[in-house]
Amino acid sequence: MNYISGSWSALSVTLRNFFRPITTQSRLDKPARLPEERAERYRASFALVHDEHGDTACIACKICENICPSSVITVVPGPKAESPNTGKKRAWLEDFTLDLQGCIYCELCVQVCPADAIVMRRVQEIPGYQREDLVLTMDRLYANETAKPHTWANASKLKEMQDPTRGLAPAAEATDASAAAPAAPAAPPAGAP
Amino acid sequence: MNLRQRDRINPHLDLDTVDAAADLMALNMGPQHPSTHGVLRIKLFLDGEVIIKAVPYPGYLHRGVEKLCERLTCVQLTPIFDKHDYVAPMTNEQALNIALERMLGVEVPRRARYMRTILAELQRLASHLLWLGTFTLDIGGTIGGGASLMMYTFREREPILDVFEMLTGARFHYNTHQVGGNRHDIPDGWAAAVKTCMDQLAARMPEYEEQCVTNSVFLMRTKGIGVIETPLALELGLTGPNLRASGVDLDLRRDAPFHAYDEIKVNVAVSNGCDTHARFEVRIAEMYESIRIVRELIDNVPEGPICSLKPVRTVNQIKLPEGKQMYTAIETPRGELGTWLIGGGAEKGACPYRLKIRPPSLHAMAALPYALVGHTVSDVVAVLGSLDPIMGEVDR
Numbered sequence: 001m002n003y004i005s006g007s008w009s010a011l012s013v014t015l016r017n018f019f020r021p022i023t024t025q026s027r028l029d030k031p032a033r034l035p036e037e038r039a040e041r042y043r044a045s046f047a048l049v050h051d052e053h054g055d056t057a058c059i060a061c062k063i064c065e066n067i068c069p070s071s072v073i074t075v076v077p078g079p080k081a082e083s084p085n086t087g088k089k090r091a092w093l094e095d096f097t098l099d100l101q102g103c104i105y106c107e108l109c110v111q112v113c114p115a116d117a118i119v120m121r122r123v124q125e126i127p128g129y130q131r132e133d134l135v136l137t138m139d140r141l142y143a144n145e146t147a148k149p150h151t152w153a154n155a156s157k158l159k160e161m162q163d164p165t166r167g168l169a170p171a172a173e174a175t176d177a178s179a180a181a182p183a184a185p186a187a188p189p190a191g192a193p
Numbered sequence: 194m195n196l197r198q199r200d201r202i203n204p205h206l207d208l209d210t211v212d213a214a215a216d217l218m219a220l221n222m223g224p225q226h227p228s229t230h231g232v233l234r235i236k237l238f239l240d241g242e243v244i245i246k247a248v249p250y251p252g253y254l255h256r257g258v259e260k261l262c263e264r265l266t267c268v269q270l271t272p273i274f275d276k277h278d279y280v281a282p283m284t285n286e287q288a289l290n291i292a293l294e295r296m297l298g299v300e301v302p303r304r305a306r307y308m309r310t311i312l313a314e315l316q317r318l319a320s321h322l323l324w325l326g327t328f329t330l331d332i333g334g335t336i337g338g339g340a341s342l343m344m345y346t347f348r349e350r351e352p353i354l355d356v357f358e359m360l361t362g363a364r365f366h367y368n369t370h371q372v373g374g375n376r377h378d379i380p381d382g383w384a385a386a387v388k389t390c391m392d393q394l395a396a397r398m399p400e401y402e403e404q405c406v407t408n409s410v411f412l413m414r415t416k417g418i419g420v421i422e423t424p425l426a427l428e429l430g431l432t433g434p435n436l437r438a439s440g441v442d443l444d445l446r447r448d449a450p451f452h453a454y455d456e457i458k459v460n461v462a463v464s465n466g467c468d469t470h471a472r473f474e475v476r477i478a479e480m481y482e483s484i485r486i487v488r489e490l491i492d493n494v495p496e497g498p499i500c501s502l503k504p505v506r507t508v509n510q511i512k513l514p515e516g517k518q519m520y521t522a523i524e525t526p527r528g529e530l531g532t533w534l535i536g537g538g539a540e541k542g543a544c545p546y547r548l549k550i551r552p553p554s555l556h557a558m559a560a561l562p563y564a565l566v567g568h569t570v571s572d573v574v575a576v577l578g579s580l581d582p583i584m585g586e587v588d589r
């Protein structure tokens with residue numbers, strides 16, 4: 001008897017749902033979310049960028065290679081040479097590979113780059129047929145620079161956001177310390193046993 | 194048989210002493226069973242359909258994370274910790290970073306502590322929503338209102354992952370904490386998004402609860418099933434909702450506050466039922482409580498920096514003092530997640546010498562041999578679902 005009433009109450013939920021407004025969305029009504037509609041910080045793939053003078057920004061310092069928890073970055077530094085744009089002597093990148101098969105999208109490589117050279121994109125790489133298709137070579141990374149959109153983050157922006165003195169003007173500090181505790185908690189939620 | 198008064202079950206029961214004519218059958222449940230929340234094998238010895246003895250065999254998801262932690266520096270560990278409990282990565286990161294911060298004696302800015310509290314509660318909601326969906330699916334399928342409930346809870350979980358994406362850029366493996374604070378500050382419009390999401394959830398939660406508790410099939414399948422008495426729960430080291438459902442009022446959020454929990458009041462849900470239904474009740478009450486905490490805090494996040502140390506620049510930036518040991522525990526959606534840390538490892542102290550994780554799910558696993566005996570095979574999924582173990586965390 002219990003089973004019948006239980007089944008009935010479960011089925012009545014289903015029945016009620018027939019007369020409710022539709023809450024789920026059909027894939028046909030709305031196309032898949034475009035990369036531009038993703039959150040500004042959404043991180044998917046990678047790109048290497050040029051600096052404001054038009055040189056490749058990476059100075060082959062290998063910090064990203066060292067910090068990568070899954071060791072998927074390989075940096076080959078090239079010889080030092082003068083920049084055709086600024087005339088300054090600096091280090092250049094000979095080769096750079098990033099193996100997406102092992103990447104855990106932690107954003108650490110982006111954060112540590114001293115030259116803001118590596119950024120993440122909001123678009124996933126297109127799945128390939130071979131493992132090699134998931135290895136981002138230097139050419140692919142530079143090609144990704146123009147294939148936008150990039151995420152909001154690069155190293156300087158992240159570091160600025162995490163700056164321990166940010167927003168700590170002396171006056172602000174005082175108000176911060178004396179800020180009132182949050183409002184008194186409400187009554188226990190209904191349904192608490 | 195009154196399950197609460199019977200003798201303590203012997204998990205090491207010698208099957209030869211059981212009636213030889215009983216014609217026992219050994220049945221392997223898992224490792225590829227959809228209800229095992231990962232890959233868990235439970236060996237069941239059955240008399241007819243009644244379980245005489247149950248032996249869980251974890252280990253199918255072992256990834257050697259604790260050993261890996263000895264080779265990676267403190268800076269690199271956070272993204273690895275995301276992968277233990279893959280239903281609640283946020284609280285895992287927090288457990289690691291709190292352990293490192295306490296060992297180094299680093300203060301976390303107030304803004305970061307508030308953010309961490311909000312994130313922890315949102316993660317608790319996301320985790321419990323996933324639990325509610327899969328638990329009811331396991332237990333009833335379509336007839337218990339299960340499959341539709343799972344659709345609903347996944348729909349509710351989605352906006353929570355969306356606000357995480359807005360804040361951190363990732364839907365799941367966030368890497369948003371670092372020693373001394375957080376990595377990502379609150380973006381514009383985030384508080385409003387969180388509030389909308391909480392309003393939606395608060396409006397819909399009573400319906401989900403009602404779907405279960407008014408369903409007599411659901412009640413029959415949960416009440417009196419999988420009883421874990423209070424002394425046994427304490428003995429096995431159960432924590433979190435599982436312990437509170439066995440009548441012990443212990444919640445680290447209130448009893449050993451971390452983050453900003455010392456500045457707010459946490460109402461801890463406790464139930465004396467000790468059974469599957471009590472664990473259901475406690476988790477549902479916790480969800481209401483989490484909604485309340487998030488709503489209370491979201492408007493009160495203080496201004497200021499989000500990190501008290503310099504942002505990560507190099508791999509060896511943080512060095513642990515040699516020989517110092519410390520156990521730190523926080524309350525995750527599943528219970529007490531402890532981190533036993535010994536400083537001064539490889540790379541001149543930048544790696545931990547040893548990092549031992551105390552996963553709450555592993556201890557919940559230990560309750561299975563006690564809780565399953567005397568029930569039928571179909572109750573296994575109900576009990577397992579109500580304990581809410583995550584195998585990634587059990588096996589590490």
Ligand code: SF4
Binds near residue numbers: 106
């Ligand atoms: S995001 Fe990928 S490539 Fe960059 S440090 Fe993390 S794992 Fe390495």
Ligand code: SF4
Binds near residue numbers: 057059064065114
């Ligand atoms: S991408 Fe940045 S961190 Fe990596 S080698 Fe180039 S300059 Fe150094």
